[in-house]
């Protein structure tokens with residue numbers, strides 16, 4: 001080995017050892033694969049799956065965002081995963097863990113026009129970017145529950161691989177300042193979430209757009225209904241691009257809307273929030289972010305409070321706005337009326353009322369279309 005080669009080797013030896021360690025441990029923990037050998041991504045993956053980063057060492061990001069089911073909470077719990085149990089094994093939140101599939105495609109929080117917001121993270125948009133979101137679960141008392149960044153530092157210091165990777169990627173100063181450490185953690189976890197593992201764009205719908213799949217008749221009708229204006233109206237809220245059938249569509253305009261859901265009584269009873277509690281969101285009373293519909297067929301239950309278990313029920317719920325009489329005002333899952341909206345203000349009745357009544361065949365077609373939005377890696381989960 002020449003002298004320069006030796007110097008270079010010495011200089012990078014530590015980093016290479018770190019990387020090999022990461023690649024080995026990461027693949028041992030999950031069969032999840034992505035397209036990047038970027039050391040920042042590899043570090044992010046390690047952090048995402050590390051249960052030692054929760055106070056009780058019981059929970060990682062993946063505990064509530066399981067890659068096996070489009071990064072949702074797959075743990076069995078008595079309230080049907082409408083909300084997640086924290087690292088202490090007891091704390092229960094009031095909102096559902098959303099799928100992280102395609103979450104990285106969400107634009108940062110911005111104002112579209114005066115008073116109309118779009119983008120940002122969490123059901124209510126209280127984190128403005130993916131980076132800003134990443135440390136909240138670490139320190140949330142109902143989630144991973146670390147008391148502060150000094151404990152994060154201790155936990156990271158337990159593993160030489162982390163010590164080396166953080167220093168190599170962010171400089172030694174990263175250990176001296178809480179903000180720098182939090183930012184480093186966030187940028188690694190966000191980089192991992194930006195990989196194609198989370199957003200492969202290979203559903204039957206994407207393959208159809210590339211001319212690689214011929215949709216069934218039902219899927220074709222569903223697609224037509226979905227993108228129609230003044231018929232099913234879904235695309236008023238669940239369409240990002242101006243034109244229908246644009247590649248890269250994520251099926252959300254990322255705005256905040258109140259569609260008039262009622263309280264999830266069973267969940268409220270379980271988490272003890274009490275009858276007077278109102279989840280009014282954060283930005284605007286009762287409004288929650290329009291979620292992506294990618295992988296939606298495998299990510300039940302539905303809505304911010306997990307109130308519906310079946311996609312069919314979601315469609316019947318929307319249909320109640322344009323239908324009267326019969327069973328249309330009854331929720332088939334509870335056999336009870338749909339219930340009063342938790343927050344009555346700011347409901348977008350113009351968009352919700354503007355369609356025509358959907359028949360059973362229309363709803364079957366819309367459901368077939370939503371099933372078409374399932375990534376290849378989750379197709380085997382389709383009910």
Ligand code: HEC
Nearest residue numbers: 060061064084085086095096097098103121122123137143
């Ligand atoms: C205890 C379960 C739990 C753990 C652990 C957890 N999350 Fe979450 N996550 C949730 C819930 C619940 C929400 C929705 C909360 C809300 O909207 O108020 C959420 C929301 C998110 C969102 C917002 C998605 C969107 O489209 O708005 C991202 C991103 C996210 N989590 C990433 C992470 C990362 C990264 C970690 C690990 C550092 C993590 N989560 C750990 C339960 C969890």
Ligand code: HEC
Nearest residue numbers: 232233234237257288289290291302303304314318348351
């Ligand atoms: C006024 C805007 C608007 C319209 C129109 C609309 N949606 Fe939604 N959709 C939302 C919002 C907002 C949510 C989340 C509400 C919440 O959790 O509080 C949602 C949630 C959903 C969910 C649950 C997703 C999940 O991950 O929990 C599905 C499925 C869905 N919509 C499908 C449709 C279909 C199909 C149509 C057309 C028949 C439609 N939506 C029309 C705004 C809209």
